[in-house]
Amino acid sequence: MSETILPKNTSKTKPNEEVLFVRPSSGWAALNLMELWKYRELTYFLIWRDIKVRYKQTVLGAAWAIIQPFFTMVVFTIFFGKLAKVPSDNVPYPIFSYTGLLPWGLFAAALTNAGRSLVGNRAMITKIYFPRLAIPLASVLSGLVDFAIAFVILIAMMFYYHFIPQEGYEFYLTPAILTLPLFILLALITALGVGLWLSALTVIYRDFNYIVPFLTQFWLFITPVAYSASMLPKKWALIFALNPMTGVVEGFRWALLGTDTAPGPMVAVSSTIAIIVLITGLFYFRRMEHTFADKV
Amino acid sequence: MSDIAIRVENLGKVYRIGEFQGSYSYRQDYHTLRETLVGAVTAPLKWLLASKHSKKGVNNHKPEVETIWALNDVSFVVPKGQVLGVIGRNGAGKSTLLKILSRVTEPTLGYAEIHGRVGSLLEVGTGFHPELTGRENILLNGAILGMKRTEIERKYKEIVAFSEVEKFIDTPVKHYSSGMYLRLAFAVAAHLEPEILVVDEVLAVGDAEFQRKCLGKMSDVAQEGRTVLFVSHNMSAILRLTEETIVLDQGKLVYRAPTPAAVDYYMSSGLAQIGERVWAADEIPPSAAPFTPQVIRIRDGQGRVVDTVRSTETATIEIEYRLDAPITGLRVGMYLITARAESVFTSFDTDDPEQFEAYRVRPAGDYISRCTIPANYLNEGRYIIGINASAYRIRRYFQDEQALSFNVDGTAAPGSQWPELRMGPVRPLLDWRIEPASPSKYTDKDQVEIVHDQ
Numbered sequence: 001m002s003e004t005i006l007p008k009n010t011s012k013t014k015p016n017e018e019v020l021f022v023r024p025s026s027g028w029a030a031l032n033l034m035e036l037w038k039y040r041e042l043t044y045f046l047i048w049r050d051i052k053v054r055y056k057q058t059v060l061g062a063a064w065a066i067i068q069p070f071f072t073m074v075v076f077t078i079f080f081g082k083l084a085k086v087p088s089d090n091v092p093y094p095i096f097s098y099t100g101l102l103p104w105g106l107f108a109a110a111l112t113n114a115g116r117s118l119v120g121n122r123a124m125i126t127k128i129y130f131p132r133l134a135i136p137l138a139s140v141l142s143g144l145v146d147f148a149i150a151f152v153i154l155i156a157m158m159f160y161y162h163f164i165p166q167e168g169y170e171f172y173l174t175p176a177i178l179t180l181p182l183f184i185l186l187a188l189i190t191a192l193g194v195g196l197w198l199s200a201l202t203v204i205y206r207d208f209n210y211i212v213p214f215l216t217q218f219w220l221f222i223t224p225v226a227y228s229a230s231m232l233p234k235k236w237a238l239i240f241a242l243n244p245m246t247g248v249v250e251g252f253r254w255a256l257l258g259t260d261t262a263p264g265p266m267v268a269v270s271s272t273i274a275i276i277v278l279i280t281g282l283f284y285f286r287r288m289e290h291t292f293a294d295k296v
Numbered sequence: 297m298s299d300i301a302i303r304v305e306n307l308g309k310v311y312r313i314g315e316f317q318g319s320y321s322y323r324q325d326y327h328t329l330r331e332t333l334v335g336a337v338t339a340p341l342k343w344l345l346a347s348k349h350s351k352k353g354v355n356n357h358k359p360e361v362e363t364i365w366a367l368n369d370v371s372f373v374v375p376k377g378q379v380l381g382v383i384g385r386n387g388a389g390k391s392t393l394l395k396i397l398s399r400v401t402e403p404t405l406g407y408a409e410i411h412g413r414v415g416s417l418l419e420v421g422t423g424f425h426p427e428l429t430g431r432e433n434i435l436l437n438g439a440i441l442g443m444k445r446t447e448i449e450r451k452y453k454e455i456v457a458f459s460e461v462e463k464f465i466d467t468p469v470k471h472y473s474s475g476m477y478l479r480l481a482f483a484v485a486a487h488l489e490p491e492i493l494v495v496d497e498v499l500a501v502g503d504a505e506f507q508r509k510c511l512g513k514m515s516d517v518a519q520e521g522r523t524v525l526f527v528s529h530n531m532s533a534i535l536r537l538t539e540e541t542i543v544l545d546q547g548k549l550v551y552r553a554p555t556p557a558a559v560d561y562y563m564s565s566g567l568a569q570i571g572e573r574v575w576a577a578d579e580i581p582p583s584a585a586p587f588t589p590q591v592i593r594i595r596d597g598q599g600r601v602v603d604t605v606r607s608t609e610t611a612t613i614e615i616e617y618r619l620d621a622p623i624t625g626l627r628v629g630m631y632l633i634t635a636r637a638e639s640v641f642t643s644f645d646t647d648d649p650e651q652f653e654a655y656r657v658r659p660a661g662d663y664i665s666r667c668t669i670p671a672n673y674l675n676e677g678r679y680i681i682g683i684n685a686s687a688y689r690i691r692r693y694f695q696d697e698q699a700l701s702f703n704v705d706g707t708a709a710p711g712s713q714w715p716e717l718r719m720g721p722v723r724p725l726l727d728w729r730i731e732p733a734s735p736s737k738y739t740d741k742d743q744v745e746i747v748h749d750q
Binding site for chain 1: 311330332395396397398399400401402403404405406407408409410411412413414416418419422423425427428432435436439440441442444445468578582
């Protein structure tokens with residue numbers, strides 16, 4: 001009968017064996033990030049699955065990661081750059097808007113994917129235990145691949161505008177580019193923070209399925225993607241930066257395009273807000289986590 | 297060192313049903329934002345009104361919150377190395393117990409203490425993605441079940457061999473037959489090596505060959521001295537694999553004994569029987585939508601819902617269900633099998649060409665599909681009804697192989713003048729004619745010719 005003999009379980013009678021208590025939880029739970037770390041392989045596999053599945057059965061495959069921001073950039077350039085003549089901090093408008101669209105794409109995808117991630121993984125949540133945080137985390141992190149692919153276009157554009165200077169515009173690399181990883185991290189923190197809130201809220205209130213697309217659209221307008229934050233009155237700049245994506249986008253431009261907008265105070269405000277959103281998101285998620293299996 | 301693997305103390309779990317819409321939908325437990333917002337706005341208002349009119353005794357008309365204790369004050373201990381069976385009717389709390397022990401859901405009351413790494417198998421193939429290949433799904437499913445990557449890689453060959461799908465291992469599993477899919481899914485699960493294994497009804501799926509293989513694997517695991525909690529409706533599997541068994545009924549632990557005694561208790565105490573089965577929200581997989589099975593019941597000749605029908609009377613099977621959206625080509629039907637797993641028949645509500653035409657598209661709404669089993673048809677014994685709702689070759693919405701069981705009482709059944717056991721699942725009263733053949737040389741009166749007249 002035994003096709004495969006499993007190795008005998010050498011029941012290690014460790015003096016202090018692992019004892020697990022399963023009991024009702026109440027109120028705010030500890031974050032227990034150690035456990036998430038223990039399950040890092042699962043998180044990795046979930047990211048891997050998301051990426052594998054995303055472009056399977058699409059004709060253009062990963063090219064979609066480029067097509068979306070690229071054509072948005074073209075449309076923005078025509079309507080905002082050429083027709084509305086939106087000022088672009090002295091850099092060519094196409095590269096100006098594309099630099100904003102990159103982190104925006106990462107954020108918008110995270111919002112959409114994380115929001116429905118728990119509901120989409122209902123089968124797993126109701127059958128297997130694992131830290132539920134792994135699911136929205138994986139869906140946010142899997143967006144990094146699209147981001148990296150879209151980044152290739154930016155590099156190409158940077159070469160293009162570097163060697164073929166446009167009249168009336170200046171564009172050059174500065175050492176500020178070394179800070180780019182920090183702004184990517186800030187984008188991820190923002191995306192994860194908002195994603196955690198939305199994923200938990202979507203489980204409890206299905207209305208968020210409808211709110212998220214609207215929210216994403218609305219958010220794009222209050223973020224300086226198509227325009228520059230320097231257009232705003234100085235005294236409003238910091239209030240504007242309460243939207244953490246403002247700091248991210250302005251930071252990206254400062255780091256990559258060498259715009260002399262000195263977004264320091266804005267980035268500080270945005271980072272603070274992003275971290276607050278992430279921490280509250282983590283706690284809210286953990287608090288609601290134990291109800292997911294029954295509600296999802 | 298304690299020899300206890302699992303200790304469960306006063307464990308309880310309450311589910312709310314019908315709180316908002318009063319529906320039995322499996323999603324009954326989520327709120328819409330409107331309800332919360334309306335609740336927040338109207339609560340003070342209601343409170344004001346209520347205090348104003350309190351003397352007049354105005355009823356606040358609070359919606360009834362109906363709750364069900366899926367598990368109620370259950371306590372037991374499982375020593376290390378024991379294989380414990382868990383039996384009970386559908387909705388008795390078995391799955392809830394396993395879900396709590398595997399930490400999928402939290403108890404409302406009480407606690408469980410678990411000594412050792414738990415592997416839970418509430419379903420095979422959890423997290424399988426149809427677009428991924430067999431190989432990719434092995435890796436993913438292994439990680440979901442809690443295996444380390446190195447562990448999966450080490451056992452990969454063994455898993456593939458066990459699954460018998462080597463040839464298709466690089467094909468997306470959406471192209472697999474359901475048998476191949478199950479074999480692959482079970483192969484991964486079978487190579488899990490936890491100290492405590494919690495298994496739900498995973499053997500209730502698949503063909504006989506697959507089930508034999510699963511049972512073989514399960515008994516290997518049991519013999520290795522691991523602690524196993526094994527839920528099944530299959531009494532022969534329970535008898536074969538477990539030493540001791542607990543019986544759950546309506547969320548309570550009602551009996552614990554060595555397995556043969558527990559099975560005997562369960563079968564004879566009437567626990568296994570009521571003649572009606574209501575599907576609880578958590579028993580309906582989301583994949584069933586828009587089909588929601590609600591109740592299946594059996595009525596005797598007088599229309600009473602009973603567990604035992606008389607062979608000499610008609611019996612009516614009623615399947616109640618709701619469609620949230622119209623379904624084209626839906627057929628709802630039943631399989632009738634005996635307790636010894638012999639198939640008696642399969643029948644669908646649109647078998648009749650007229651019904652088939654009339655219900656080409658079944659609109660959304662509530663339905664009852666009723667089927668009458670003629671009198672003088674079934675033999676005495678115990679029968680199991682499985683139900684199936686599907687669109688032929690398109691999709692299977694819902695299937696429950698053990699939806700309901702009932703007894704047939706053979707009193708006065710055809711041939712009762714001889715108190716002998718009749719073979720076979722049916723015991724029809726056929727139209728026999730006895731007539732003398734030619735008034736011939738046969739003088740022996742016992743010699744008669746039998747004419748089978750249909």
